[in-house]
Amino acid sequence: MTTPERRFVLSLGCPDRTGIVARIAGFLADWGGWIVEAGYHTDPDTGWFFTRQEVRADSVPFDLEELRTRFAAVAAELGDRTEWRVSDTAERRRVVILVSREGHCLHDLLGRIGSGELDVDLRAVIGNHPNLGPITEAHGIPFHHVPFPKDSEGKADAFAQVRELVDAHEPDAVVLARFMQVLPAELCEAWSGRALNIHHSFLPSFAGARPYHQAYERGVKLVGATCHYVTAELDAGPIVEQDVIRVDHTDSVADMVRKGRDIEKLVLARGLRSHLEGRVLMHGKRTVVF
Amino acid sequence: MTTPERRFVLSLGCPDRTGIVARIAGFLADWGGWIVEAGYHTDPDTGWFFTRQEVRADSVPFDLEELRTRFAAVAAELGDRTEWRVSDTAERRRVVILVSREGHCLHDLLGRIGSGELDVDLRAVIGNHPNLGPITEAHGIPFHHVPFPKDSEGKADAFAQVRELVDAHEPDAVVLARFMQVLPAELCEAWSGRALNIHHSFLPSFAGARPYHQAYERGVKLVGATCHYVTAELDAGPIVEQDVIRVDHTDSVADMVRKGRDIEKLVLARGLRSHLEGRVLMHGKRTVVF
Amino acid sequence: MTTPERRFVLSLGCPDRTGIVARIAGFLADWGGWIVEAGYHTDPDTGWFFTRQEVRADSVPFDLEELRTRFAAVAAELGDRTEWRVSDTAERRRVVILVSREGHCLHDLLGRIGSGELDVDLRAVIGNHPNLGPITEAHGIPFHHVPFPKDSEGKADAFAQVRELVDAHEPDAVVLARFMQVLPAELCEAWSGRALNIHHSFLPSFAGARPYHQAYERGVKLVGATCHYVTAELDAGPIVEQDVIRVDHTDSVADMVRKGRDIEKLVLARGLRSHLEGRVLMHGKRTVVF
Amino acid sequence: MTTPERRFVLSLGCPDRTGIVARIAGFLADWGGWIVEAGYHTDPDTGWFFTRQEVRADSVPFDLEELRTRFAAVAAELGDRTEWRVSDTAERRRVVILVSREGHCLHDLLGRIGSGELDVDLRAVIGNHPNLGPITEAHGIPFHHVPFPKDSEGKADAFAQVRELVDAHEPDAVVLARFMQVLPAELCEAWSGRALNIHHSFLPSFAGARPYHQAYERGVKLVGATCHYVTAELDAGPIVEQDVIRVDHTDSVADMVRKGRDIEKLVLARGLRSHLEGRVLMHGKRTVVF
Structure with missing residues (x-):
């Protein structure tokens, strides 16, 4: 390079x-x-x-x-x-990634960073499960495990801890790489225009939980993914990037999940690159992506 | 050929x-x-x-x-x-097409039939506007103009007339090529498994009216089209075929409409071919397309 | 509109x-x-x-x-x-289309013009076979049949006749819509930057004759089409637009031809639109398409 | 899972x-x-x-x-x-991966294996450069560095060493993940039907060296990748999978390389999965992929 x-x-x-x-x-x-x-x-x-x-x-x-x-x-x-x-462009962009248990988006981003393709300063990865710690640390990146209890008070404490860990780095991007927890309104506000989520459907179809199951039930012939800014309204923030892949009747839900993962990775990586290069201008619910 | x-x-x-x-x-x-x-x-x-x-x-x-x-x-x-x-396969499939004012899907099907690519017996085209009559007749196909009044009684009469015209041909497929009128429940029933609609969005997103306007408002990065069997529940019948095309911030609603038309034509032509070749097996809300 | x-x-x-x-x-x-x-x-x-x-x-x-x-x-x-x-933009662009026997691209362009999507002044269609005359004339467009003999002298005469018919309209675009005759060097020169060809492969793969047969033999998993400016070097002019469609082992050559036609139509229509809107700037063998 | x-x-x-x-x-x-x-x-x-x-x-x-x-x-x-x-299917497939300096395909495969998506027994990674050793070993996979001298005798020795390392595992697949060395005929023979290469172009376009540079020079509007079985004829083996991505005039060679990498990763992963699941049947130069 x-x-x-x-x-x-x-x-x-x-x-x-x-x-x-x-x-x-x-x-x-x-x-x-x-x-x-x-x-x-x-x-x-x-x-x-x-x-x-x-x-x-x-x-x-x-x-x-x-x-x-x-x-x-x-x-x-x-x-x-x-x-x-x-x-x-001489100032490297600071990034923090939030994950849950599923690692495909994190693996993908770590690979892009490790190979020099995505030249960013990845400050930390924060997970509400510990399983992605070892691979993160193998790439020389600090990993923080913040467990998320089910009760609302415990969850609020966990979010407070995540916020502190994130804000310490003043990141240019907070990437929700299949984080699976709904950000509270005050965090949406605090990270407005910096928090990018990857949703595993072609929004606005199949917002909310278990989109591949919804897609299977409806019998669609394509499944997709959407990278969008996080706002207080769930899965409704301005869209940065989307893509789809063809499925057919031979694909079970598990096959859709597998094929969809490839699209999630691509869409998140493209959306993040556009964001970090300052190519995304928001205006209301829409984006201009130069 | x-x-x-x-x-x-x-x-x-x-x-x-x-x-x-x-x-x-x-x-x-x-x-x-x-x-x-x-x-x-x-x-x-x-x-x-x-x-x-x-x-x-x-x-x-x-x-x-x-x-x-x-x-x-x-x-x-x-x-x-x-x-x-x-x-x-030696028995040519009988087809009737219903249209409104927009002609792109009809032009496309007439072109496919005229060039021999789609070898069907197109018995008639029925329009609730007269404007597509001349091109239909130039292809040697009878055209029937059935005006649709706004009032519900007039509409019921018009549908009765359409039904009579259609049923006279015992068609293997009734193609709603941007027909823009919601079929009454008894027609959905009568033509069950034979009536194919092209909806100008990637369903289930943007069901109902003005899908390109909805897509523009939401700021999606792809627009699409869906070919599905008509059922009594609007835009919710079993999906036969779907596809999408990329749009971006430079595309106005009119641009989306134009780009989307190309996908509508392709998706309808593919869906119709699959149907006529007996490749589509319905099961509940889903389809198997061999 | x-x-x-x-x-x-x-x-x-x-x-x-x-x-x-x-x-x-x-x-x-x-x-x-x-x-x-x-x-x-x-x-x-x-x-x-x-x-x-x-x-x-x-x-x-x-x-x-x-x-x-x-x-x-x-x-x-x-x-x-x-x-x-x-x-x-108030001056409508003048277009002449050259065809051979296959009509899918012509049908497509006539449909786009007839529906108002492509707002051009189509002056004439010239065919070296007569079969596409009736549909052209049904759209109100003059059709000229110029037979092309096999011998080189007869061919030269035919080209001279085509040139005269074309040049009389001073067209902004001369569209070779599957014309299947190789333009002589002096015509390439005379129509430089105005003659658009659609080649039925993803160039530079499968230049020359029978590209779908070549594609089938090679066992490729996608077939495509290329819209390019005509230059003296066969199938090597600056590329304006390309696209592909997936094929698999179930597709015979005839299936590839059929699927490929849809891509040919789209690619030619997009390339022609870009050309007529002044979006294509040539530089050497490459193009900038704004 | x-x-x-x-x-x-x-x-x-x-x-x-x-x-x-x-x-x-x-x-x-x-x-x-x-x-x-x-x-x-x-x-x-x-x-x-x-x-x-x-x-x-x-x-x-x-x-x-x-x-x-x-x-x-x-x-x-x-x-x-x-x-x-x-x-x-209860017998896990054995895989050996050969790499050179570029790591994107390796990162991708390691991520898929690490996340459980690709359930294979990856026995070893062999590189002619040492740089991908640490990430391989971080995934718990043995890495062998076999330097490739420029002279033909040294190269032959290196290939002998690679062959010994590979054959010791009796792998179901030998994956050339951007290996960049041309296999000698005897290795093509020995690994016939088991050696999968990823070529960074939409073959047969741009076979040989520096395909993205060739693509840039030709001004194509799509770049692609091809996963094929390795045969003695360079880049001409039976094709298992291909895909493409759109590029335009704003893309430099470096941009094409970057965008193309995403396609290389996808195409190799899909081709490898099909191979390991026994879905690929070769017949002459063509494949049936069930």
Whole structure:
């Protein structure tokens, strides 16, 4: 793997009007900014404008902080509803993964990180079962076992412990890799826009529990998976990525579970990559994924 | 197109037990039956056995009627819950298509029939709007315009007229090619197992009206279509075929509609072919598609 | 179908350097140009920059001619290797289709045009067999039968006749919808960048004749289709669109042909749409499809 | 994971004629054999018949050896070109994996084995680089590092060493998980029908070295992977499984490599599962995959 060149990544959403592209491009051009990737999108229904741009870090005479300061003035011109951020690809993204007993998504992410494909700073894996500890630690990653009792008080304590463990790392992404516990509203709020879940169905079909069983009962010819941001409404957060795989009458529920796992892994890995590269802009219940 | 050799197609479902395959295969072998295609399936959940077999018509010393008579004795041995049928590929399947204003599925089916790909006896097209009449008639197919008033009495009259027009042809398939009218329960019953609908979503997501609008609102990353048998419960009949296509944030509702149409056409054409070839065996809400 | 708003479509390719986005966006912004869709791409290997932008026609105080004149000055600043064009969505694209005996792609395109999905000015269909005349004329489109003799002189005469028929319409696209005749080099040259072919394989696999037979022999598990620009080198022109469909051991060559046709239709329709909307920019043997 | 019930798996290929299904089914029925899965296929081009059947082990009054002995008599009746085998799902399949430096396929297989999804007896991993040793051993699997010198004599020695290490385990599958060394003809022969390779292209496109670079140069819109049996002719063995993923102009070679890896992993895992379950029957250059 060669080291990719360092880039500043700028993303922005604001009410659409004439001249936004020119204003941002002009700002960058004035300082010699070399744009290596640029995405623009206008949503005609909401009248909202979105952009994401990657600029070669060595092409502008700033560091990240100064770029932020200077760009803030440009953003201010675009109205007070403008939302924007600027990041630096040289800062590795911090990630924490939450798991339960099933390991396929965790195995997949550890493999991607171990092979260098996904270049992130995986700070910790937290499991409500201990079984995935050894493989996590074999990859040199700390594993925390936080048991989840059935009673609501015990569960609240467990979530408090998880929150403390997670927040200590100030992660850019909290990945629910088949975590199987419903996050309380305050955690959804605290991790808003950073908590990614993988749901094992093609949402909105088969939300809730045992989606493969539901799919089997209904006799669908495809099963799927959905990576979405976690919100207080269960399985209803903005969707980042989805995919499906064909099944037929020869597939038992166990076969659907097995085939579906491959899609879960892919969809979660793609969704996480898009999130960490700053490619996902949320707007209401929908996402723009550049 | 070369004429495919004539075949007898046998399909059967019954409670599973030891020796069914041997009994049927033995019966055919005793008469020299040359099996050119055979599918077997056992559903462990319901304990039901399914099979479909194609036999070269010239390999057995019977005509269709005698084969039916003789096979009835075999089927009887398999228990009184056994369901079976035998058909002859030399008898062209009769089809009636119901349409509304949107023509993409009709255009597609007419093209398949006109090019010889789908070798069926299309008896009539019935539309509740007149606009698809000319293209239907250009293919040499009779078109009947049956207007559907908004009031329930007028609608009942219109359905009675449609039923008469359809039933006159004793069709093997009644295809609702984006018909957009909900069949009354008595028609669902009368055409049970013969009426195929194409729904413009990946069911069970977005049942009911305006599925592409629903899909857009939810921000899904794939849209799809579902071919299913019509039952009294709306959009809940046994699914024959489904497929999806990728969409993203650049797709407006109109784009989703356009992309979705291609999937609707494919899914309906595949589902109809499977139905007409006797490949679809229903069992409860699920289907076996050999 | 609602009429989409009128737009000017600008596309441009030139050697990459700092400030191109700002220059173009600045030009548009100076005249109040409202960008509704914008794509940018830089190819790091060739150092080439590509863009395509759609501007609301009523947002700029120009007609098409004046926009061209004024933009020419901007393009000139970007260097003498710059290639660009500006078009007007209000001018319907002119299309001529060439066919042989197989009608599935023609049926599909006629259906799309007839239903209003593909809003083009189809000027003529030219066939080297007469069988597709009636359906073409049923859609109100002129059909010309130009027989192709086997001898090279007769073939040259036939091509001369085809060329005359085509060029009379100054088409934006010449669609080889399974035309099955190899265009002579001078026609490839004359129609360069306008002639689209559909090849019935996933190129570069199975170039040349009888690709489905080749695919069957090789035992591949997917068959596909490729829409590409026609160049003098057979089946080697820049690829616009490709797709595949799964096959297995139960599929005979005839089954592969049937399944493949569905992919041919889709791939050709998508490729043609992209071409007509000015979304395809060629660079060497590769394409950028915005 | 519940333990699946024990089954005997019978597969057979022979020249087609009337009565084969009846003969085999009759044999099983006579002994009370409960068929839980059955596949039949006739290839009209070669006139060859194929079947694979799974029988509940507890339904027949035999052990594996006696079933083999008794079935041999049935097979003999079907002609001397008949090829068949009977296996027992209770005997775990032995696997050896060969790797080079790239670990994505190995990580994936280790994850599937570690999570119990792929229930095999992985005896050893052999690498011509040492880097994948630690993760292999973290899964409790022995790792052997066999360096491959550049000179042909050194290479021959290395292959001799690999062969010894592999053959000691009498594996049911030798998996070349991106091994990147061309097997000598005698090893192709020795491991015939047991050595599975994953090639990182949609064969027959882009055989040989650097397929993603070739794909990039050609400008294809999909990249793929192929799992095939290793034969003496490079990248030309019978194909077991293939799949593809969409790419576009924004994908550099490195992006294609990354996206392609996901397909390589899936295709290899699916191909290996089919092989180990006895679902793949070879016939010439083609495969039947039940």
